[in-house]
Amino acid sequence: MESERPAAGPSKPLLRALGGEAVWPPPLWLMRQAGRYLPEYREVRAQAGDFVTLCTTPELAAEVTLQPIRRFGMDGAILFSDILMVPWAMGQPLHFAEGEGPQLQPVREAGAIEALDHNLVVQRAAPIFETVRLVRAALDAHAPRVALIGFAGSPFTVACYMVEGHGSRDFAIPRSLALTDPMLFGKLIRQLVEATTAYLLAQAEAGAEALMLFDSWAGLLPPSQFRRWVIEPTGQIVRAIRKVNASIPIIGFPRLAGPMLVEYAQRTGVQCLGLDTTMELRWAAGAVAPSQALQGNLDPLALVGGGMALEAEARSILGAMRGRPYIFNLGHGIEKVTPPEHVAALVRLVRTG
Numbered sequence: 001m002e003s004e005r006p007a008a009g010p011s012k013p014l015l016r017a018l019g020g021e022a023v024w025p026p027p028l029w030l031m032r033q034a035g036r037y038l039p040e041y042r043e044v045r046a047q048a049g050d051f052v053t054l055c056t057t058p059e060l061a062a063e064v065t066l067q068p069i070r071r072f073g074m075d076g077a078i079l080f081s082d083i084l085m086v087p088w089a090m091g092q093p094l095h096f097a098e099g100e101g102p103q104l105q106p107v108r109e110a111g112a113i114e115a116l117d118h119n120l121v122v123q124r125a126a127p128i129f130e131t132v133r134l135v136r137a138a139l140d141a142h143a144p145r146v147a148l149i150g151f152a153g154s155p156f157t158v159a160c161y162m163v164e165g166h167g168s169r170d171f172a173i174p175r176s177l178a179l180t181d182p183m184l185f186g187k188l189i190r191q192l193v194e195a196t197t198a199y200l201l202a203q204a205e206a207g208a209e210a211l212m213l214f215d216s217w218a219g220l221l222p223p224s225q226f227r228r229w230v231i232e233p234t235g236q237i238v239r240a241i242r243k244v245n246a247s248i249p250i251i252g253f254p255r256l257a258g259p260m261l262v263e264y265a266q267r268t269g270v271q272c273l274g275l276d277t278t279m280e281l282r283w284a285a286g287a288v289a290p291s292q293a294l295q296g297n298l299d300p301l302a303l304v305g306g307g308m309a310l311e312a313e314a315r316s317i318l319g320a321m322r323g324r325p326y327i328f329n330l331g332h333g334i335e336k337v338t339p340p341e342h343v344a345a346l347v348r349l350v351r352t353g
């Protein structure tokens with residue numbers, strides 16, 4: 001299948017960096033680069049009505065995926081979807097309330113967890129794979145240097161939302177369940193490992209050229225729990241993907257992992273580590289293998305503020321990462337109050353090295 005596509009893969013800067021090459025100036029993309037800070041996104045979002053409809057209407061989802069590429073020319077396009085589309089595809093009702101974030105019907109008992117069906121995911125998420133196909137075809141035709149990134153949430157972070165039912169600062173309910181009934185929590189995690197593996201492989205088959213696992217709440221866990229619920233399941237997914245697709249690079253983003261980054265980097269098998277804003281870059285560079293790419297970690301608030309502080313922060317990151325495989329990015333998602341002209345200024349700055 002892959003041989004039928006234009007042979008642009010290995011020359012794309014983002015894929016070269018993921019392959020362990022110190023590409024300079026570094027390739028760049030931004031987490032949540034599509035979204036409400038862009039007026040053209042707000043227009044399509046209004047047209048779609050609700051968020052799940054936007055994620056499951058391939059033409060609209062492909063359009064918003066491509067908007068930041070057209071406007072700013074990043075090196076990576078990230079599929080427009082959400083980490084909660086996996087629980088949705090497993091049969092858990094999901095709704096995005098205006099201004100309140102996601103709402104899920106919580107699953108906390110054996111019956112509810114067993115009623116979820118990871119085998120449904122590839123079938124129900126078919127429109128998302130169609131989005132991947134549309135975006136890849138558009139990039140091949142009009143932006144052959146841009147790599148398409150597919151993604152999923154990591155089992156622990158997705159389980160946090162599934163058990164809690166909505167966003168939270170500490171996700172006390174799922175973390176307590178993991179401690180008091182690890183057998184039951186483990187059942188949910190195992191379902192998510194199966195679902196996420198199939199979901200990511202289907203994205204790769206549809207044309208995604210790199211995959212990212214978002215573990216936004218990994219840093220809530222103490223080391224023993226981090227090993228069990230973050231490192232173990234992530235490693236299982238990476239190994240299962242490798243059995244089918246030996247080459248697609250995988251980016252892991254264990255947000256707020258701190259020193260647990262070392263074990264995560266050694267034991268999961270990911271090719272690239274996403275770094276959050278709190279990570280000391282020179283420490284991280286010494287903590288992972290020289291061939292493992294790093295990605296991050298500009299403070300999204302620096303991008304909101306712009307000007308001299310943005311320039312100073314970006315230059316300091318570039319200085320620390322020069323000479324190793326590296327992808328410029330934020331340390332967390334873009335803020336919706338970000339002025340688009342600050343994003344344009346950042347892209348210019350990074351491109352001039």
Ligand code: 1CP
Pocket residue numbers: 030031032033034035036045051078079080081082083084096101102151166167168214216332333
């Ligand atoms: O109304 C809107 O337009 C919804 C805002 C929005 C957007 C633009 C949500 C709701 N999700 C998304 C898209 C999204 N989410 C992408 C698309 C691609 C891109 O990066 O451009 C990605 C990769 C995500 C990933 C995601 N969703 C994460 C992991 C990364 C992170 O930010 O920590 C998480 C935790 C979510 C859950 C979620 N979805 C949306 C919101 C507001 C939230 C956070 C809820 C909360 O914890 O309160």
